[in-house]
Amino acid sequence: MHRLERLINLVAALLEAERPLTIDELRFRLPGYAENDATFRRAFERDKEALRELGVPLVTEPLDVLHPDVLGYRVPKDAYYLRDPGLEPDELAALHLAASAVRMEGADGVAALWKLGGELAEQGPAPAVGSVAVAALPGADHLAVLFGAISARRPVAFDYHGRPRRIDPWRLSFRTGHWYLAGFDHGAGAERSYRLDRVESEVTAAGDANSFPPAPAATAATPAWEMGEGEPVVARLLVDVDQAGWAVGFVGADSVEERREDGSVVLAVPVTNRPAFRSFVLGFLDHAEVLGPPDLRAEMVEWLEAQCPG
């Protein structure tokens, strides 16, 4: 008997089971396992592992209240079945295009698209490669675990900067080449952001599913100078014409306070992390100037003076 046949029968039996099935019941119901006990157990372990690899939600639980120490297996239908997103053909085609234009390390887009209805044969020829922006997203450790926790709304625990953290995970962000997790840190009692490559331990579940309300809506990608705990100030930054376009692209057109005749701009930038803001401004070298508030300007002058004594 082919292993594929046995695996299909196994999934069917576990899905149809109205109560957990013991290993002996499964052996009895499923043709194709070996007579020899040890061989059977090895094959069964391997099959279980294969199903879990595919994401089949195989649960192990006590048979019933009368037999609390006898364990059985089943696959709850509501955990197995994909909720139909009801994708229109053009939406599925667009997702398909996205999966082929963006390479994300460690994620296989193909299997996901099969589940959503496969590739659209009637889609016509693929668009010319040149017209599609190609992007590569690096992977990161813990990404899948954290995404699972976000969608289950399950708290997680891990070590960061030498301290254990307990977090309600809200959001994964990819910014400036790195993956970040944002969430509510129970220890700090506030929202925090963590760079995934700096997580110092495994990420483990630290509570039940649905233990916190849905995440608050993300604000636009938060720049580094707004990710601090300093007293908020609004910096006024003058940027020369040559660099104005890209400075505005960076902080957003909403921040433009004034456009001067020579093409330079004055930007109003909220700052809670002064070192990060200083680094941003220094990136313009002598093409930008902090106009105010006075203490922020004075700090910049002081920082620069310290670097050219005399």
Add this chain to the structure above:
Amino acid sequence: MPRLSADDRLQRLLAVVPWVAAREGPRLADVAARFGCREDELVDDLQLLFLCGLHPYTPDMLIDVDIADGRVWIRYADYFARPLRLTPAEGLGLLAAGRTLLATPGADPNGPLARGLAKLAGALGVGVDEAVEISLGSAPEGVMAVLREAVATSHQVEIEYYAFGRDEWTTRTVDPSTVFSASGQWYVSAWCHLVDDERLFRVDRIRTATLLGTGFSPPTTPRELAVYRPRPDDPRVTLELDPAAAWVVEQYPVEKVEPVAGGGGRVRVTLAASQRAWLERLLLRLGPAARVVDGDQELAAGAARRILDRYRDG
């Protein structure tokens, strides 16, 4: 295509069965195309399927698979009525890919991709804007559009480009081959006629891009998308860094790192620094946390004075 393992075939079959069962005899060729396999591979899998079902595997308990006239019907497989849910990695991969394309300058925020992503996120139980956020860096839309068209039609482009490392504007004619995003920035890789060599340009540093009438032959081999490759003859600089500046080691391609004996966690690093302005920025940002051990000791001071001049005039 390599032969798939039983596990991979199971994965495909668990998606094929619900799709076929929900339809009235789709064509085998269409099913095969849709699920990315050959027709004979599909038929092999289907022929195994009609031996499957539930205990005791009497005819009424088996899945009914009917193949005739190039079409296929599947019945009595109610337990496979829906595909297996997406794993977290699959869900994330698809959402991230979609959000990435949406973050591309010029993407339609209300188009089919945006709608499809919203539905997908709903099925995964997350808010589409809340769970995954991708920023690829800013790039002027007009420039992006010109570059894409130039790549698609193999036409030259004249760009006004800000050379960040030298802090100056240049005008160049380039043959662009790819527009792509890496490490949170948009780049165009192109043959640059000013230096007669292959170069990467950051799109956000292109002020204007003008499509020229001249075509070029696109390169036949795909280019490596490496963002910065130090050359052997680039000048080197050696810095001594306080622990607070240790991020430099992660962020830049440093060539040598060694702890300073008795230096309380300080390290000495050597990096390729071919461009003056680049190193000026780095040193100004690091301030007292870095010292130039080998290289131009006056560089940071000179840059600081230049900037201070602005503050004193104003």
